[in-house]
Every structure is written in C-alpha cells, then in structure tokens.
Amino acid sequence: MQKFFSNRKLVIAIIILIISFGLMSVSVAIRNRKSTPPLVQQFGNDVAGAIDRVVALPVNGLQSATTSVSDLLNTYQENQKLKKQVDQLAQAKVNAQTATAENKQLRKELKLNQSLSDYTAVTANVLTRTPSSWMNQLVISKGATAGVKKNMPVMSQSGLIGRVVEVNQTNSKVELISNTSSSADKFAIQVTNSAGKTVNGIVTGFDKSDNYIQMGSVTSSVKIKKGDKVVTSGLGGLTPKGLYVGTVAKIKQDDYGLASEVEIKPAADLTDLTVVTVAEQ
Amino acid sequence: MKSRLRIIFPIGLFLALFLDGSLSNVFAGSLFKYPYSSVLHLVLMWIIFAVFLDDRDELPILAWSAFAGLVFDWFYTGVFGVYVVALPLIVYLCRQIKPWLDLNFLTLLMVYIINLTIVEAFVYTWYLMSKVITSNLADFAVYTLGPTIAVNLAIFVILYYPMRQLYLRVE
Numbered sequence: 443m444q445k446f447f448s449n450r451k452l453v454i455a456i457i458i459l460i461i462s463f464g465l466m467s468v469s470v471a472i473r474n475r476k477s478t479p480p481l482v483q484q485f486g487n488d489v490a491g492a493i494d495r496v497v498a499l500p501v502n503g504l505q506s507a508t509t510s511v512s513d514l515l516n517t518y519q520e521n522q523k524l525k526k527q528v529d530q531l532a533q534a535k536v537n538a539q540t541a542t543a544e545n546k547q548l549r550k551e552l553k554l555n556q557s558l559s560d561y562t563a564v565t566a567n568v569l570t571r572t573p574s575s576w577m578n579q580l581v582i583s584k585g586a587t588a589g590v591k592k593n594m595p596v597m598s599q600s601g602l603i604g605r606v607v608e609v610n611q612t613n614s615k616v617e618l619i620s621n622t623s624s625s626a627d628k629f630a631i632q633v634t635n636s637a638g639k640t641v642n643g644i645v646t647g648f649d650k651s652d653n654y655i656q657m658g659s660v661t662s663s664v665k666i667k668k669g670d671k672v673v674t675s676g677l678g679g680l681t682p683k684g685l686y687v688g689t690v691a692k693i694k695q696d697d698y699g700l701a702s703e704v705e706i707k708p709a710a711d712l713t714d715l716t717v718v719t720v721a722e723q
Numbered sequence: 724m725k726s727r728l729r730i731i732f733p734i735g736l737f738l739a740l741f742l743d744g745s746l747s748n749v750f751a752g753s754l755f756k757y758p759y760s761s762v763l764h765l766v767l768m769w770i771i772f773a774v775f776l777d778d779r780d781e782l783p784i785l786a787w788s789a790f791a792g793l794v795f796d797w798f799y800t801g802v803f804g805v806y807v808v809a810l811p812l813i814v815y816l817c818r819q820i821k822p823w824l825d826l827n828f829l830t831l832l833m834v835y836i837i838n839l840t841i842v843e844a845f846v847y848t849w850y851l852m853s854k855v856i857t858s859n860l861a862d863f864a865v866y867t868l869g870p871t872i873a874v875n876l877a878i879f880v881i882l883y884y885p886m887r888q889l890y891l892r893v894e
Contacts, residue, residue, distance in 0.1 A: 463853075466805060466853050467853060469804070470802055473801055483801075487798055493737065494741045501742070505749045569748075570744025570748050571744060571748035572744065572747070573743040573762050573764075574762055575762050576858075577799070577802075578755075579800070580748070581744070607801070608801050713751040715751075
C-alpha cells in the first residue's frame with residue numbers, strides 16, 4: 443500500500459482545509475450583512491436558477507397532478523363542509539369591506555397616509571428546497587427585478603413562513619421560520635387576547651419537538667389564553683403589521699421562573715409549500 | 724465510445740443536483756417530518772457509480788464533482804467551502820480504495836454507506852464550527868444520519884441495476 447499521508451499530501455490537505463474554512467467564514471459574514479450578495483454570487487445564482495426551472499417544472503407538474511387526484515377524491519366531503527361556511531363568509535366580507543372603506547376615510551381625515559399595515563404582495567413559485575437537514579431554506583422564483591428586498595417577510599396562503607435572506611436578480615432564498623440558527627433574524631409579533639389587550643414580543647426560537655414558534659421573555663400581566671391570535675406587530679423594520687402568524691398553543695414559565703414563554707402554533711404548514719407571497723411595505 | 728460517457732456524466736450530475744432540491748421540496752412532508760430529517764444524496768450516488776463503474780478511469784470526475792459542489796454551496800446554501808471540498812474528498816477516497824475492492828452489489832452498498840456517513844459528518848462538523856447550526860452529536864446521529872442512510876440506501880437498491888446496465892451498454 444502506498445504511503446497514505448506523504449509530506450506533500452499532508453501539506454495539500456491542510457491548505458485545502460484552510461481555504462475551505464476561510465471561504466466559509468467569509469460567506470457567513472457576507473450572509474449576515476444587510477446588503478444583497480455580491481454581483482458574482484447573484485449572477486451564479488441566476489444561472490443556476492434558470493437551469494433549475496427546467497428541472498423543477500416536470501417535478502412540480504407531477505406534484506400538482508397527484509394533489510389534483512387526491513383533491514378530486516375529497517371533493518364531496520369538502521364541498522358539504524364549505525357550503526356551510528360560504529354564507530357566513532359573505533357576511534364577513536361585506537363587514538370587512540365597510541370597515542376598510544371607513545378606515546381609509548378616517549385615515550384621510552387624519553392625514554395619515556401610510557400606516558404600518560399597508561403592503562403590496564409579490565407572488566412567487568417555490569423552485570426548490572435546500573436538500574440539507576441544517577438549512578431550512580427555499581429558493582423562490584422572484585428576485586430584485588420583481589421588487590423583492592432582503593429581510594422581507596414571506597407568507598404562504600395561510601400565514602407567515604419566513605423571511606428573505608438573499609436576493610438575486612431573478613430568484614431569492616427564503617429562510618423558514620423553523621430555522622433555529624443563531625444568525626436568523628427574529629420577527630416582532632403581538633398576541634391579542636379576547637378582551638382586545640395586546641402583548642408584544644419577538645420570536646425567540648422554534649420548538650422542533652411540537653413544531654411550535656416560541657415567544658420568550660414575556661413579562662406582561664395581560665392574561666393570554668390558548669387559541670388567542672398572533673400577528674406581526676409591524677415594529678422595527680420591514681415587516682408590515684397584521685400578518686397572521688398563528689394561534690397560542692400553550693403558556694409556560696421560562697427556565698428561571700421570572701418571565702413566561704408563549705408557544706405559538708404556526709398557521710402555515712412549513713412542509714407543503716408551492717406558492718408563496720412576499721410582502722413589501 | 725468514451726465520448727458518450729463524457730457527455731452523459733456531467734448532464735446526469737447536474738440533473739441529480741437539481742432533482743435533490745426539487746424532490747426535497749415535493750416530498751418535504753415525509754422527508755423532513757419531525758424529528759427525523761432525511762437528506763437526498765442523488766449527486767453523491769451518481770459520483771460513486773461513476774467512480775466504480777467506469778472501468779478505465781477516463782472521466783474527469785474529480786473536477787466535475789468539485790464544480791457540482793461549488794454550485795451546491797452557491798445555489799442551495801450560500802455558505803461556500805463545504806460541499807465543494809466534501810465531494811472531491813469522496814472521489815479521492817473512492818479512487819484510493821477501488822483497487823482493493825472486488826466490485827459487486829454488496830461492496831458498493833457498503834462503500835456508499837461509508838461515504839454517506841463521511842459527507843454528512845463533514846457537513847455537520849463544518850457548519851458546527853462556523854456556528855451556522857447548534858445541534859449535538861447524538862441528535863445528529865439519530866435524527867439525521869440514520870434516516871438519511873435509510874432513504875438513500877432504498878434509492879440505491881432501486882437504481883443499482885439500471886445504472887450498471889447504462890455503464891455496460893455505453894462502454
């Protein structure tokens with residue numbers, strides 16, 4: 443057997459390790475900066491994204507075909523259930539329309555043109571998901587040319603799912619809310635109880651054992667119950683107010699017994715995403 | 724006949740690379756079901772097949788695997804220097820042990836398990852050192868490595884004979 447680690451090979455191995463580690467440190471540092479990635483990186487991502495579209499198209503087509511079949515099988519039961527809801531919905535819709543119109547009028551009188559809850563939506567397809575257990579990331583099919591910016595919140599049809607971490611010209615990367623890495627940015631959220639009182643806080647982590655979002659360090663004396671709605675508070679940054687996050691699942695004391703920790707059941711299913719919406723304020 | 728394989732190999736490599744992501748998204752409900760997360764490694768499988776089934780060692784696998792690793796880091800994670808080193812490392816190790824192996828289904832299966840473990844452990848260590856993730860070793864072994872090996876072995880068993888036929892026919 444030849445000598446496995448001759449001097450020359452050892453030197454080469456060490457140099458490769460150093461280069462690899464250096465590259466990694468630099469790219470992690472760049473990722474944490476607020477600006478978009480360097481132009482070269484954007485270009486590479488755009489090229490890879492273009493090729494990926496060709497591969498992703500038949501796969502996604504296959505998926506939509508299978509979901510159509512399973513949808514078809516459930517149609518009858520669903521139809522009966524939905525019929526009951528439609529009547530109530532029409533009423534709620536009219537109520538909401540009147541309230542929105544009134545709100546707009548009142549805001550005009552107060553000369554309050556832009557509020558925290560205004561946002562425009564960019565709808566994008568999900569191209570791929572990072573095949574790794576460490577990075578819960580998606581690549582979506584809209585980028586800087588469609589107006590996507592770094593740190594914008596991303597929603598599925600039912601609720602908040604994550605935030606844009608990297609923007610290229612024609613695609614961008616989304617970090618899911620289930621990502622627990624220390625460098626992940628946290629959302630400002632608020633819980634509203636049945637009496638209309640609110641508790642503000644930020645997302646502090648993700649409890650993987652139950653798939654709950656955690657809101658830690660809550661010291662407010664406002665009573666929160668299970669089932670109370672949680673939305674983004676619009677404080678500090680690019681996130682608009684009022685994006686639906688989920689409902690309160692349980693409240694417990696934190697490890698030191700000083701503050702409480704609210705566990706929130708996310709409204710969106712983070713493992714079944716085909717179309718997402720990027721909200722820009 | 725060597726020119727045909729020279730074209731098929733890189734095309735298949737990148738097809739595998741993008742299928743990894745697409746299939747991960749489509750089957751995310753079953754692949755990343757808590758607490759387990761199984762990572763698809765079609766790229767790794769394609770590379771290992773190429774190293775062991777290409778008898779005359781005429782494919783530039785080392786360079787292509789480095790390039791595929793670079794695209795992986797670039798497009799999927801945005802953290803460079805992880806797969807771009809891990810994949811060529813695997814090619815190098817496989818080439819070292821190839822002369823000592825009697826090539827058949829079972830030995831290739833064992834080699835594949837070992838290589839999956841090496842790649843996953845390498846990626847885990849690298850991300851841990853750069854503080855991209857916080858996770859302990861026991862969780863990694865039970866919840867990531869185990870399911871990953873199980874899923875990829877199943878794919879390997881299904882694809883072994885078609886792949887061998889491909890290489891036999893092209894050569």
